[in-house]
Amino acid sequence: MNMEQTFRNQYPFMAALLQFDETSRRFKLVCGGSLISATKILTAAHCVTQNNTILDKLVVKLGMHFLSETEDDAEHNAAHNFNEIGIVTLESPVEFTDKISTVCLPKECHLEMEFYDSTRAVGWGNSKEGEENYGALRHMTGTMITKEFCIEFTRSRKIELANHMICAFPFYGGLCQNFDGGPMVLQRPVSTYGECPWIQLGIIISANGCHEKPEPDVYTRLTSFWSWIDNKVKPL
Incomplete structure (x- = not known):
């Protein structure tokens, strides 16, 4: 596979969806997503559902380049899906910066x-x-x-x-x-x-x-x- 590392803040709309893994006792990447408003993350439906149930305890990371970065975490309080499209709603609006935008x-x-x-x-x-x-x-x-x-x-x-x-x-x-x-x-x-x-x-x-x-x-x-x-x- 030939992929190139991006520049920092090249894609300020990128979001990482993570879930806590009980075995490793750390958060693991579930899926990617994109910020489309101050409170909405667009992603795939199967990223937020499992056995027709909406996943809970997801953490959304914004403004990141490396997965190990810890700033700009946001909790979500709702998720909606339809066919192969899903929207995650954040608990509070994010503040737009040079690192975070839609x-x-x-x-x-x-x-x-x-x-x-x-x-x-x-x-x-x-x-x-x-x-x-x-x-x-x-x-x-x-x-x-x-x-x-x-x-x-x-x-x-x-x-x-x-x-x-x-x-x-x-x-x-x-x-x-x-x-x-x-x-x-x-x-x-x-x-x-x-x-x-x-x-x-x-x-x-x-x-x-x-x-x-x-x-x-x-x-x-x-x-x-x-x-x-x-x-x-x-x-x-």
Whole structure:
């Protein structure tokens, strides 16, 4: 797998979801996520549920580069999920800084997205199956592919690609374990779009880069969940 360590604060919207492990007596990475408002973390549904039950005692870390950093921890008090998308609600709003800010969500002009080049997948996952998670935040570049092309490459994984899913083929290697819930983002010119250089197009839900043969990674398509996300972020 070929991933590069990010610069510090390159992705200020990144969140790490951790849960206390009774065996090791320490917090372990469950999934990644992205900050979409002062109180909401976007992630994959299976990151916040187990046997159809919402997980409790999750700790959210924000503004981190290394997993070992301890500042900016936040407790959550609720989680909602639908299909393969989940939202974690923090107990109190976070304070935005140069290390912590929100990612932008897609707009109508991104609805027919099939072939965006140079998308980024971001997370703290490991390089090889069964290994410890990597200590620093890393990213990998890929390109979006058609559903038909993705189905052909993922037959062995027996994944049923729904209409609300999209795929991206990594330029080199692929994501391995514990990247689920993290964002797939696209960089935009700051001069054109003000202070929002990153737009999130998807959520990592299935990665298979632990093996030598490169395969597409599968993501939840955010444009399929506009109404659901808006309802959770701005409830009536």
